[in-house]
Amino acid sequence: MFLINCPYCGExxxxxxxxxxxxxxxxxxxxxxxxxDQWAEYLFLRKNDKGLHxxxxxxxxxxxxxxxxxxxxxxxxxxxVYKMGDKPPxxxxxxPITPSGEPIIGSGNLSxxxxx
Amino acid sequence: MSLNPDSVxxxxxxxxxxxxxxxxxxxxxxxxxxxxxxxxxxxxxxSVLDLVLPIEPNVRVSNNNINIIWLSPNEWLxxxxxNETQKVLTLLKSALNLQKSAITDVSFNRTVLxxxxxxxxxxxxxxxxxxxxxxxxxxYCVAQTIFIKIPIxxxxxxxxxxxxxxxxxxRSHTKYVYELLIDGCKILNI
Numbered sequence: 001m002f003l004i005n006c007p008y009c010g011e012x013x014x015x016x017x018x019x020x021x022x023x024x025x026x027x028x029x030x031x032x033x034x035x036x037d038q039w040a041e042y043l044f045l046r047k048n049d050k051g052l053h054x055x056x057x058x059x060x061x062x063x064x065x066x067x068x069x070x071x072x073x074x075x076x077x078x079x080x081v082y083k084m085g086d087k088p089p090x091x092x093x094x095x096p097i098t099p100s101g102e103p104i105i106g107s108g109n110l111s112x113x114x115x116x
Numbered sequence: 117m118s119l120n121p122d123s124v125x126x127x128x129x130x131x132x133x134x135x136x137x138x139x140x141x142x143x144x145x146x147x148x149x150x151x152x153x154x155x156x157x158x159x160x161x162x163s164v165l166d167l168v169l170p171i172e173p174n175v176r177v178s179n180n181n182i183n184i185i186w187l188s189p190n191e192w193l194x195x196x197x198x199n200e201t202q203k204v205l206t207l208l209k210s211a212l213n214l215q216k217s218a219i220t221d222v223s224f225n226r227t228v229l230x231x232x233x234x235x236x237x238x239x240x241x242x243x244x245x246x247x248x249x250x251x252x253x254x255x256y257c258v259a260q261t262i263f264i265k266i267p268i269x270x271x272x273x274x275x276x277x278x279x280x281x282x283x284x285x286x287r288s289h290t291k292y293v294y295e296l297l298i299d300g301c302k303i304l305n306i
Contacts, residue, residue, distance in 0.1 A: 013245035063188035
């Protein structure tokens with residue numbers, strides 16, 4: 001459980017919110033001009049970063065407003081909350097070094113992902 | 117088909133360990149949507165209700181018989197006396213541009229439980245995650261949250277003698293919430 005500071009209502013429990021996925025994905029201006037791969041990339045492919053991640057959230061059981069969050073996905077620390085239409089703040093997220101030495105990108109176990 | 121406006125609980129005020137719980141009589145409720153940045157909309161609503169729609173979050177404003185509760189930057193709940201709801205609805209519909217606003221009668225959608233007593237916050241904190249001392253610290257403060265998994269609207273009333281809180285909730289969840297509150301009251305002093 002973590003608390004999210006809704007820009008309208010204030011600090012509330014995460015259970016009141018719904019995550020709307022990655023933020024700042026612009027719809028292509030001319031969809032008919034795109035190839036199937038480009039269209040699929042826009043529709044389906046997301047960054048899935050370990051570390052700083054900009055996300056859209058909705059306060060479903062509160063004011064029902066959408067807003068953006070910058071969250072460190074490695075620690076669940078919320079670094080910034082800002083309204084829709086605002087520019088994303090430039091931030092740095094500290095990524096903890098795990099004892100097992102997992103890579104910075106991705107969270108796979110080294111022992112299984114290493115090529116023998 | 118009209119819904120039965122009778123109370124859901126069909127019990128009188130209940131008092132456990134100094135906390136009284138009762139279901140309020142039915143009052144008219146109108147859900148109003150429109151842009152708070154639209155000056156014409158704000159002005160027309162103000163002229164009909166004789167009240168300015170609150171822009172400040174989490175508050176309730178009222179005059180003699182009408183309450184306006186902030187729900188979101190573009191949504192409000194208007195409480196009217198039961199016999200005046202239709203009149204207010206008609207006035208709002210004639211004064212507002214219905215392509216830019218939405219007016220819905222939600223009188224029968226929800227019911228209201230009134231909790232009174234010194235330990236109301238202690239009781240509610242058994243079920244809520246929000247910090248009530250912070251969120252409802254002043255009279256007429258409003259908070260929308262979830263009670264276990266049930267969406268509710270909390271309003272702190274002006275009562276100088278003791279703490280008084282109204283819980284707006286879905287009619288079909290009322291008995292469940294009421295029984296949980298009663299159980300919570302029983303272990304208040306343990």
